Amino acid sequence: MLSLPEPAPAGTLPDACDVLIIGAGPSGSACATVLAGAGLQVCLVDQHDFPREKVCGDGLIPDAHAALARLGLLDEVMRHATRVSHVRCVAPRGGQVDVPGTLAVLPRRQLDFLLVRHAERAGARRVTPVRFDAVIEHGGRVVGARLRQGDLTHEVRARWVVLATGASVGPMVATGLCTRRTPSGIALRGYVRNPALAGQLATMDVVWDRALRPGYGWIFPCGEATWNIGVGAFFRRGDDGRDRAADANLRQMFDDFTRVYAPARRLMDGGELQDGLKGAPLRCTLEGARHEGRAGLIATGEALGSTYDFTGEGIGKALETGLLAADTLLAGERAGRDEAAIRQDYATRLAALKPKFVLYERANSVNRHPWLADLVIWRARRSPRLLRRMSGVLDETANPGHLMSLRGMLRLLTR
CATH class of the missing domain: 3.30.9 (D-Amino Acid Oxidase; Chain A, domain 2)
Structure with missing residues (x-):
């Protein structure tokens, strides 16, 4: 059994970063690990300190194993699972x-702690506990977020904001990405x-x-x-x-x-x-959110509906979509694509996953x-x-x- 520390706050908020990731569950931590490992300045925030509880079945099926292997974390996870x-x-x-x-099987309290710690080792800057308040806009583009740390409000500027806030509908509504308020x-x-x-x-x-x-x-x-x-x-x-x-x-x-x-x-x-x-x-079937995001803002993980219908399996797909978001941003940066092209590429990649989710929705019978x-x-x-x-x-x-x-x-x- 993994020995976990008592929850403790981590880090201080920067004034600016390359990518601000809101939510440090599997999708956010996976995204942060890849982006920070590629040399980007990543700030990863979450409303809770780690370790923390998360309601889940805790099952790790092959898609989760594959994603953890790509992150270089599978062996460590399996030592405790x-x-x-x-x-x-x-x-x-x-x-x-x-x-x-x-x-x-590994309880999320342990798994998510391993994932967020791995993101920190890759160079991501974790700051917890921090609550998301609103995005900051300039000229019709999201350029950061207003965050609350204790009684203080802090503005963090970023080239990209990634929303990885799970099934909570509030942040999705606040950012204008929500297309379905009710859960699946x-x-x-x-x-x-x-x-x-x-x-x-x-x-x-x-x-x-x-x-x-x-x-x-x-x-x-x-x-x-x-x-x-x-x-x-x-x-x-x-x-x-x-x-x-x-x-x-x-x-x-x-x-x-x-x-x-x-x-x-x-x-x-x-x-x-x-x-x-x-x-x-x-939130299931890749429904309930705008896949193309907004200028300067994309979502990933269960905020997008990354949990499978029928089985309720969500860890693997949260990790996968977090990796997909990171891959898309890096590919766009390296190819010199403009922002609209990057967001369209992300929507296209997510659309390629959609047929598989539809099949699980059918199996939900x-x-x-x-x-x-x-x-x-x-x-x-x-x-x-x-x-x-x-x-x-x-x-x-x-x-x-x-x-x-x-x-x-x-x-x-x-x-």
Whole structure:
């Protein structure tokens, strides 16, 4: 287990920098690491000191591993993470299948601390706790931001401002980048310590049941006889523009999860909940924000909707989009492109990711119709080929949407 220091403020705000990154989660820290490593003056701010809590399932699937490897941080992360060999998919009728993959679990309190520290080592200047107030504009261009540090307000000028503020809608509205205020879903999680189950519940369990519609429950092992347990619900926008299931009662879902899934019940009955249950919104499918940004301003990570529908996986895609933002800014600088061309390049790169997110949105039908999980898992238990495809969904070599298409359903029934 990583030994974390007590939260402590870091750094002082500069008057100016090349890039000001607001938000030091995975996307912001990844972006800061690459830009600072390339020699740019980067100021990385966050409203919290580190280490700090973050509501998440804490799962690291192959896309996160790949991004961490590119950052040069994978080995260090894996020294502290709990390695997992399979995702256990559990259907409403009790059928289950273990899907192999390159997997690990590390609580975000630890992961985000490692990421922000890595950005500092690359040369980024971290300043916390700092709250974002507003952008500074000149001649129609964003040229910095007004930040609050304690009781003081400070203006930081920058050639570029990168917004990496996660699912919080306030900063997106304040900067004019928000196109959808409501989240795509919501999640509730807690950490439970239960020494009696040490050595058990070693898979990453994902459970579907009618009682959990339109979402699912999970149990992920964190090591030291502690598990991340939670539920998530995904919304669906109807023809009238309203979000279906936006009023999902997560606490009731959590109670139902412990009722319908025996391992969850055992975990809670004999365990001690650490620091209560905590909830958070999710922003998915690369929707809800202007991809092209504004003059002098772009967004990255969950502010853009970088979390996958269906699985709720967000760490890997937050890292990926943070790297994408850094790559775009560096490529534009080196090629001498004007600002409009850089922002258009970023929008184009994000658009190239969109089809994959759409496929996960399609696969989200399992959360709305859990009987589909019965069908897929029943077939996967009899088909090594389908099991390989499900494993491919984890490492993004297979298409989750194809499994949930009409053609995919017919194949499951006839092959």
